[in-house]
Amino acid sequence: xxxxxxxxxxxxxxxxxxxxxxxxxxxxxxxxxxxxxxxxxxxxxxxxxxxxxxxxxxxxxxxxxxxxxxxxxxxxxxxxxxxxxxxxxxxxxxxxxxxxxxxxxxxxxxxxxxxxxxxxxxxxxxxxxxxxxxxxxxxxxxx
Amino acid sequence: xxxxxxxxxxxxxxxxxxxxxxxxxxxxxxxxxxxxxxxxxxxxxxxxxxxxxxxxxxxxxxxxxxxxxxxxxxxxxxxxxxxxxxxxxxxxxxxxxxxxxxxxxxxxxxxxxxxxxxxxxxxxxxxxxxxxxxxxxxxxxxxxxxxxxxxxxxxxxxxxxxxxxxxxxxxxxxxxxxxxxxxxxxxxxxxxxxxxxxxxxxxxxxxxxxxxxxxxxxxxxxxxxxxxxxxxxxxxxxxxxxxxxxxxxxxxxxxxxxxxxxxxxxxxxxxxxxxxxxxxxxxxxxxxxxxxxxxxxxxxxxxxxxxxxxxxxxxxxxxxxxxxxxxxxxxxxxxxxxxxxxxxxxxxxxxxxxxxxxxxxxxxxxxxxxxxxxxxxxxxxxxxxxxx
Numbered sequence: 001x002x003x004x005x006x007x008x009x010x011x012x013x014x015x016x017x018x019x020x021x022x023x024x025x026x027x028x029x030x031x032x033x034x035x036x037x038x039x040x041x042x043x044x045x046x047x048x049x050x051x052x053x054x055x056x057x058x059x060x061x062x063x064x065x066x067x068x069x070x071x072x073x074x075x076x077x078x079x080x081x082x083x084x085x086x087x088x089x090x091x092x093x094x095x096x097x098x099x100x101x102x103x104x105x106x107x108x109x110x111x112x113x114x115x116x117x118x119x120x121x122x123x124x125x126x127x128x129x130x131x132x133x134x135x136x137x138x139x140x141x142x143x
Numbered sequence: 144x145x146x147x148x149x150x151x152x153x154x155x156x157x158x159x160x161x162x163x164x165x166x167x168x169x170x171x172x173x174x175x176x177x178x179x180x181x182x183x184x185x186x187x188x189x190x191x192x193x194x195x196x197x198x199x200x201x202x203x204x205x206x207x208x209x210x211x212x213x214x215x216x217x218x219x220x221x222x223x224x225x226x227x228x229x230x231x232x233x234x235x236x237x238x239x240x241x242x243x244x245x246x247x248x249x250x251x252x253x254x255x256x257x258x259x260x261x262x263x264x265x266x267x268x269x270x271x272x273x274x275x276x277x278x279x280x281x282x283x284x285x286x287x288x289x290x291x292x293x294x295x296x297x298x299x300x301x302x303x304x305x306x307x308x309x310x311x312x313x314x315x316x317x318x319x320x321x322x323x324x325x326x327x328x329x330x331x332x333x334x335x336x337x338x339x340x341x342x343x344x345x346x347x348x349x350x351x352x353x354x355x356x357x358x359x360x361x362x363x364x365x366x367x368x369x370x371x372x373x374x375x376x377x378x379x380x381x382x383x384x385x386x387x388x389x390x391x392x393x394x395x396x397x398x399x400x401x402x403x404x405x406x407x408x409x410x411x412x413x414x415x416x417x418x419x420x421x422x423x424x425x426x427x428x429x430x431x432x433x434x435x436x437x438x439x440x441x442x443x444x445x446x447x448x449x450x451x452x453x454x455x456x457x458x459x460x461x462x463x464x465x466x467x468x469x470x471x472x473x474x475x476x477x478x479x480x481x482x483x484x485x486x487x488x489x490x491x492x493x494x495x496x497x498x499x500x501x502x503x504x505x506x507x508x509x510x511x512x513x514x515x516x517x518x519x520x521x522x523x524x525x526x527x528x529x530x531x
């Protein structure tokens with residue numbers, strides 16, 4: 001059986017936004033739903049975001065990096081290990097690169113896309129639209 | 144021979160304060176016997192002594208056979224006021240100069256006795272060596288303090304950036320939402336929203352500059368042609384050049400070697416320098432970008448570092464503008480963090496500081512000077528590749 005979304009229901013894109021900043025996620029949801037026909041679900045922790053994936057089955061996850069408890073990197077690593085949802089595209093949204101050199105930054109994120117705060121909603125939408133399914137850096141098995 | 148080794152083998156400059164009545168077998172004669180007299184100067188009065196401290200800049204002072212009107216205390220006070228911790232050696236008779244002995248006990252001067260002058264050359268060499276060690280230790284301590292401060296600043300900058308960027312994003316997204324939902328007839332409201340957006344962008348630039356300034360010095364080198372980076376940056380600013388009627392002239396050398404540079408950071412260098420040139424030529428002018436290979440002497444004639452770097456070849460980049468230039472009294476400050484000549488809100492004051500940091504990280508040199516006639520020249524020299 002192929003990994004990924006062989007049985008994803010048709011309809012508007014489903015975007016999961018995970019960030020510990022409540023106001024930020026609320027504005028993400030307002031603006032994205034205003035501008036597009038996306039279905040947007042917001043979660044304010046890495047654990048809640050990970051738990052929401054099986055039920056919500058997002059087409060893409062906008063994921064903050066620095067969060068208390070489970071960080072964005074930890075959530076992405078746990079997601080990648082999931083045999084069903086492991087190829088869900090992720091775009092990191094972050095204010096700053098973590099410690100270390102650019103090489104370690106790339107290594108830490110395993111080649112995930114990232115957008116640096118602050119950004120406009122138009123730029124987020126453009127990034128979402130430009131990211132095909134299963135395009136999180138893992139080759140093959142994309143639907 | 145390295146600069147430090149050369150310094151160690153240099154003859155120290157010895158200032159001798161000795162009564163004019165001393166006979167020919169004075170200290171200078173004795174020092175000549177041990178090849179220490181080549182850099183000696185002898186003075187006989189306190190006034191001449193004080194003048195020589197400034198003009199001669201001695202490495203060590205030796206006082207002997209002082210007249211009553213010029214005591215060891217007078218000489219020591221004059222020395223400490225002008226030359227700090229320069230070693231001070233008194234040749235004395237304990238029956239005549241108790242104060243000198245007291246100075247020795249306090250550690251402010253070395254004292255040797257008249258009947259033991261043979262120890263003088265050894266004492267001079269030891270005093271100079273100790274002084275050099277103290278200077279080296281102080282320099283190392285200063286460097287450690289600076290590194291610690293920079294690391295602390297980097298952590299602080301990272302923390303501030305992370306904490307501030309989220310609220311900035313909330314504001315940007317909030318403004319976008321309000322812009323779409325503001326009531327009809329709200330042109331003043333739109334202006335307010337535009338002002339808020341501009342303010343957020345400005346705050347973000349400050350944060351980015353602060354992060355760049357305090358980031359680790361690690362760079363990621365890739366083989367690249369300097370001309371390609373220069374041309375790419377010109378393209379990125381083409382709209383600004385056109386908007387301000389700035390003519391761009393290129394003098395790119397055709398045969399530059401491939402060089403390992405951090406492309407992203409070098410792009411930042413060009414962006415910051417071009418930005419300053421654009422601001423200086425707000426109402427038009429000419430930007431000239433020249434690349435080539437130059438000797439240090441051509442690149443930075445007044446560079447004090449030239450004595451250490453010799454006359455090696457550098458990958459040279461020169462960016463000239465035809466703006467009003469920088470007032471001479473402000474030139475030494477242009478690389479200082481947060482220094483700016485622009486109105487509030489127009490500059491973070493970190494642009495050239497970041498340029499210097501990136502150039503230093505590449506092992507290069509940076510010089511900023513006013514051009515003859517009009518405008519500023521920014522000269523950057525980057526080390527040539529080893530196999531060039």
